[in-house]
Amino acid sequence: MPNSQTVSIQRCNSYDRTQVHEAVQTSIDLLGGIESFIKRGDRVLLKPNLLFGRPPEKAVTTHPAVIEAAARLALDCGAKVFVGDSPPISSAKRTCARCGVKEAADRLGLTILELNHPTENGWHAQSKTAGILTPPISGVLQDMDFIINLPKLKTHQQLYMTGAVKNLFGCVSGRRKAYWHFKLRSSVDDFAAMLLALHEKIAPGLTIVDGIVGMEGMGPGKGVPKSLGLIVSGADGIAVDCVIADLLGVDIQKNFILRKAQELGFSGADLQSITLAGESIEKAAVPSIEFPELTPIGFSLLHLIKGMMKYIAHRTHRRRLS
Numbered sequence: 001m002p003n004s005q006t007v008s009i010q011r012c013n014s015y016d017r018t019q020v021h022e023a024v025q026t027s028i029d030l031l032g033g034i035e036s037f038i039k040r041g042d043r044v045l046l047k048p049n050l051l052f053g054r055p056p057e058k059a060v061t062t063h064p065a066v067i068e069a070a071a072r073l074a075l076d077c078g079a080k081v082f083v084g085d086s087p088p089i090s091s092a093k094r095t096c097a098r099c100g101v102k103e104a105a106d107r108l109g110l111t112i113l114e115l116n117h118p119t120e121n122g123w124h125a126q127s128k129t130a131g132i133l134t135p136p137i138s139g140v141l142q143d144m145d146f147i148i149n150l151p152k153l154k155t156h157q158q159l160y161m162t163g164a165v166k167n168l169f170g171c172v173s174g175r176r177k178a179y180w181h182f183k184l185r186s187s188v189d190d191f192a193a194m195l196l197a198l199h200e201k202i203a204p205g206l207t208i209v210d211g212i213v214g215m216e217g218m219g220p221g222k223g224v225p226k227s228l229g230l231i232v233s234g235a236d237g238i239a240v241d242c243v244i245a246d247l248l249g250v251d252i253q254k255n256f257i258l259r260k261a262q263e264l265g266f267s268g269a270d271l272q273s274i275t276l277a278g279e280s281i282e283k284a285a286v287p288s289i290e291f292p293e294l295t296p297i298g299f300s301l302l303h304l305i306k307g308m309m310k311y312i313a314h315r316t317h318r319r320r321l322s
Contacts, residue, residue, distance in 0.1 A: 005267065006031055007234035007243045009279040012212050013227070015056070015065045020231075024069035024208060027233040030277035037206050037235075040078030042145040045113070046070055047204065049152040049167050050085040051221055053098025059215045059225035061095070062152045064104040066210040066231075070148050071108050084113035084140060085170045088177055115140050118173045128264045129197035135172040135180050141202060149204040149237055153211035153228060153244060155219035157292040158188070162220050163244050164207040164237030165199045165257050172198070185298020192260040199237055207237040209244065216290040228286055238268030246271055248286050 008030040012023035028034050038044060048062035056063050067083065074081045083105055085092045093112050096102040105112055118136030126132070141147060151167035159166060169177060184191045211230030217223035230247065234240040238261050245255050252258050252269075261269035268274070 003275060004235040005239055005273055006275040006277055007232065007236075007239050008277040009243065009247070009281075009284045010231040010233075011229050011279055011284065012231050013229040015063055015212060017065050017068060020063075020065040020212070021069040021072060023231045024066065024233075025073060027208065027231050027278065028073060028206075031206075031233060031235065034073040034077055038074055038077045038079050038146055042074075042077070042079040043143060044074045044079040044081045044146045044148060045141060045144040046074075046081065046083045046110075046148050046150055047167065047170065048083065048085060048101065048150040049170065049220075050087050050092055050095045050099065050101070052087065053090055053095040055098075056100045057213075057225065059152065059154070059213050059223075060221055061099040061101070062150045062210045063212065064100040066208065066212070067101055067150060068104040068108065070150060070208055071104075071110055074148070075108065079146070081108070082111050082113050082144070084115045084138075086115040086138060086173045087170070088175070113140055115171050116173050118176065123201035124203040126197060126200050128266055129193065129200045132193050132197040134194055134197045134201060135176050137171045137198065137202060138173055141171060146206075147202065147204040149207040151207065151209050152214065152220075153209050153230065153232075154215035155217060155223055155289070155292050157218050157220075157295050158297045159192070159256050160254050160291060160294065161245065161248065161250060163209055163241045165195050165241055165261075168198050168202050168204070168237075169195060171202055181298055185296065188256050188297040189260055191297045192256040193264070195257060196238075196261055196264060196266070204237060206233070206235055207240045208233045209240060211244070214289075218292045223292070224290075226289060228289075230284060230286075236268040238266050239274050240268075242269055242271055243274060243276070243281070246281055247284055248289055
């Protein structure tokens with residue numbers, strides 16, 4: 001198994017499928033090659049960011065070319081590959097259709113899964129986050145042998161930036177996400193701790209971040225696309241987030257997730273413990289990016305009720321169309 005504290009940085013300035021595939025493959029080769037992660041017959045889940053059904057050029061979701069590149073690597077190992085997420089409003093299948101992922105999935109014969117059927121049992125043991133409560137996670141993940149986390153690099157108006165750790169919040173089914181924003185509304189540190197506990201329980205084996213075009217400003221859904229030219233990969237998602245923060249020039253104290261990870265003793269949150277491969281921080285660093293003005297992490301009760309009504313109306317509309 002590759003060194004979990006190695007993070008690979010690759011340059012890629014286009015979503016041309018051939019260029020993206022080469023960049024992703026090179027990135028993973030520097031970690032020991034995809035065969036060191038996946039074996040023939042494995043059931044592999046690709047977990048992209050499918051926040052909303054927006055066109056890929058809006059940079060709201062993981063770009064289809066990055067998902068396709070990761071899928072091809074896993075397929076070349078003889079794996080059975082799936083794409084899954086639980087968007088906050090729509091279904092994964094409808095979101096994939098609207099953001100270009102369905103076309104890539106159809107081209108490769110990938111099944112798109114809804115991350116539903118929440119369960120609190122059967123997850124990896126928590127060490128650093130023992131005792132920290134988490135939402136029930138989709139039991140669909142437990143049918144998988146390996147999980148590849150495919151975040152989109154974006155700013156975040158509540159957490160400052162979003163990457164590997166935050167992307168796994170999508171494994172919490174549907175509107176339960178809004179409830180946990182309400183439940184932990186009084187403390188962004190508690191929310192960050194919950195996300196780290198999710199990461200430790202799910203334990204994805206590989207993270208590949210789509211930072212070719214990221215988002216700046218009022219991310220994760222209302223910001224502006226920003227060309228960054230980056231593919232960042234590693235076995236430890238926290239280490240990947242730590243390297244990204246350094247590439248963006250983010251003070252660790254402003255990154256609530258990494259700040260809490262340091263407090264809890266995760267080695268991936270210490271840049272000095274990470275081995276870099278590929279491009280150097282100096283050569284790949286982003287010269288400037290606009291970060292958002294932070295808003296509270298919590299949702300009010302009124303926000304929660306409105307969200308539930310919108311979700312119910314959306315589901316009713318879908319049933320009428322089907």
